Amino acid sequence: MIEEEFDAIVIGAGMSGNAAAYTMASHGLKVLQLERGEYPGSKNVQGAIMYANMLEKIIPDFRDDAPLERHLVEQRLWVMDDTSHTGFHYRSDDFNEAKPNRYTIIRAQFDKWFSRKVREAGATVLCETTVTELVRDAKGKVIGVRTDRAGGAIYADVVVLAEGVSGLLGTRAGLREMPKPETVALAVKEMHFLPEEVIEQRFGLKGDEGCVIEAVGTISRGMAGLGFLYTNKESISLGIGCLVSDFATAMESPYALLDALKNHPSIRPLIAGSEVKEYAAHLIPEGGHKAIPQLFGDGWVVVGDAAQLNNAVHREGSNLAMTSGRIAAEAIVQVKSRNNPMTKRNLTLYKAMLDKSFVVKDLRKYKDIPALLHTNSSNFFTTYPQLISQAAQNFMRVDGTPKIEKEKATTAAFIKARSRWGLVSDAVRLAFAWR
Numbered sequence: 001m002i003e004e005e006f007d008a009i010v011i012g013a014g015m016s017g018n019a020a021a022y023t024m025a026s027h028g029l030k031v032l033q034l035e036r037g038e039y040p041g042s043k044n045v046q047g048a049i050m051y052a053n054m055l056e057k058i059i060p061d062f063r064d065d066a067p068l069e070r071h072l073v074e075q076r077l078w079v080m081d082d083t084s085h086t087g088f089h090y091r092s093d094d095f096n097e098a099k100p101n102r103y104t105i106i107r108a109q110f111d112k113w114f115s116r117k118v119r120e121a122g123a124t125v126l127c128e129t130t131v132t133e134l135v136r137d138a139k140g141k142v143i144g145v146r147t148d149r150a151g152g153a154i155y156a157d158v159v160v161l162a163e164g165v166s167g168l169l170g171t172r173a174g175l176r177e178m179p180k181p182e183t184v185a186l187a188v189k190e191m192h193f194l195p196e197e198v199i200e201q202r203f204g205l206k207g208d209e210g211c212v213i214e215a216v217g218t219i220s221r222g223m224a225g226l227g228f229l230y231t232n233k234e235s236i237s238l239g240i241g242c243l244v245s246d247f248a249t250a251m252e253s254p255y256a257l258l259d260a261l262k263n264h265p266s267i268r269p270l271i272a273g274s275e276v277k278e279y280a281a282h283l284i285p286e287g288g289h290k291a292i293p294q295l296f297g298d299g300w301v302v303v304g305d306a307a308q309l310n311n312a313v314h315r316e317g318s319n320l321a322m323t324s325g326r327i328a329a330e331a332i333v334q335v336k337s338r339n340n341p342m343t344k345r346n347l348t349l350y351k352a353m354l355d356k357s358f359v360v361k362d363l364r365k366y367k368d369i370p371a372l373l374h375t376n377s378s379n380f381f382t383t384y385p386q387l388i389s390q391a392a393q394n395f396m397r398v399d400g401t402p403k404i405e406k407e408k409a410t411t412a413a414f415i416k417a418r419s420r421w422g423l424v425s426d427a428v429r430l431a432f433a434w435r
């Protein structure tokens with residue numbers, strides 16, 4: 001198939017793989033990138049919010065030609081019960097800045113653009129090519145890959161595994177364990193198409209401004225989960241995800257959850273009259289810091305979702321993917337520039353650099369939150385959202401009941417549902433997990 005030898009082979013053309021391939025190629029390394037999809041992005045799913053700062057560190061002038069949808073000026077965080085939502089909304093004109101901070105994107109278009117940049121930087125990109133196996137030498141060092149194309153192995157000094165959350169290659173090669181059902185979420189998403197001006201009217205937007213809604217509550221039926229609605233130029237991405245282990249225990253179907261979300265009285269008017277053109281389902285790593293596997297070894301590094309680098313608490317993944325891809329590439333460039341071999345010892349540099357970045361610092365900070373939310377999911381995702389809604393309604397409804405009695409009724413409802421000790425214990429555990 002390919003006779004030449006490469007400095008690096010990158011497996012996967014998602015956010016992490018493209019960041020790694022671009023960074024190495026633009027530093028003059030001879031890079032081969034292999035992607036199983038028909039084109040980069042054809043297999044990839046994201047909400048999708050893209051974080052500009054992390055892309056700027058790779059391609060500073062990306063705004064000149066990247067396919068961006070809307071820049072975000074408003075974020076709504078909703079706690080929902082079956083008929084209501086209680087919201088925290090933040091909107092600021094400060095986000096209408098020359099270089100906006102967050103954008104919505106459509107991955108199929110964005111990944112194609114990113115891949116074009118990778119090729120322009122000098123890398124060879126081959127699509128419709130699935131890597132089937134890592135090739136090792138007699139001492140176990142990874143020295144290349146085999147693919148589903150005819151021909152033999154392709155060799156490189158280092159292989160970057162950017163193969164996404166399932167990470168089958170890394171697992172099969174014994175580099176890491178298969179992600180466990182309790183550390184990965186399954187998310188389903190639909191694209192609802194509407195005229196641009198309808199989206200702008202419904203969300204109070206002008207021009208390229210965008211708004212996102214993220215929601216927790218009874219929509220996940222007692223499971224740890226999140227619903228989301230992101231505005232694109234002419235479409236709305238609507239989705240919901242919960243832990244795979246919760247889906248299995250509760251015998252719930254993701255499609256049923258998404259249908260219920262679409263019919264929720266707070267969501268239905270926002271998507272009314274839309275045409276659904278796309279449907280996708282994908283896993284998200286949610287195990288946090290504890291789920292991060294070994295990140296490097298003799299002749300290999302792992303980046304992005306394949307390394308389980310995803311901040312479920314802040315709903316960030318693509319920025320961790322781009323940053324880990326870039327940092328792995330920078331470490332490889334440094335090892336190469338010193339004419340050192342790509343051994344486990346030398347590639348420790350990648351982990352040392354990643355540990356200093358926001359990626360590992362953030363995951364370490366919130367290391368106890370995923371487990372806390374998952375083990376107490378019915379309290380956090382059903383009981384409290386229902387109580388918050390009751391309290392808000394009690395406060396809003398004017399019916400001649402003296403306010404002092406309303407306050408007592410709200411307090412009594414919380415104590416009845418969770419007991420004084422239960423409330424204190426939940427608050428303390430949450431505070432400790434967040435510290």
Ligand SMILES: Cc1cc2nc3c(=O)[nH]c(=O)nc-3n(C[C@H](O)[C@H](O)[C@H](O)COP(=O)(O)OP(=O)(O)OC[C@H]3O[C@@H](n4cnc5c(N)ncnc54)[C@H](O)[C@@H]3O)c2cc1C
Pocket residue numbers: 011012013014015016017018034035036037040041043044045046047048049050051129130131132162163164165169187188189239281282283284303304305306310315316317318319321
């Ligand atoms: C529904 C949903 C919503 C999300 N929303 C957001 C969001 O709003 N913001 C955010 O920052 N993150 C979000 N994420 C997370 C984000 O999508 C991921 O963190 C990010 O895509 C990870 O990038 P990656 O390059 O590591 O993996 P991927 O993007 O999954 O790319 C992996 C690539 O490897 C290829 N591949 C796999 N195996 C092989 C093989 N053997 N040979 C060749 N190629 C292979 C795949 O085809 C794919 O192209 C969301 C995820 C989901 C599922």
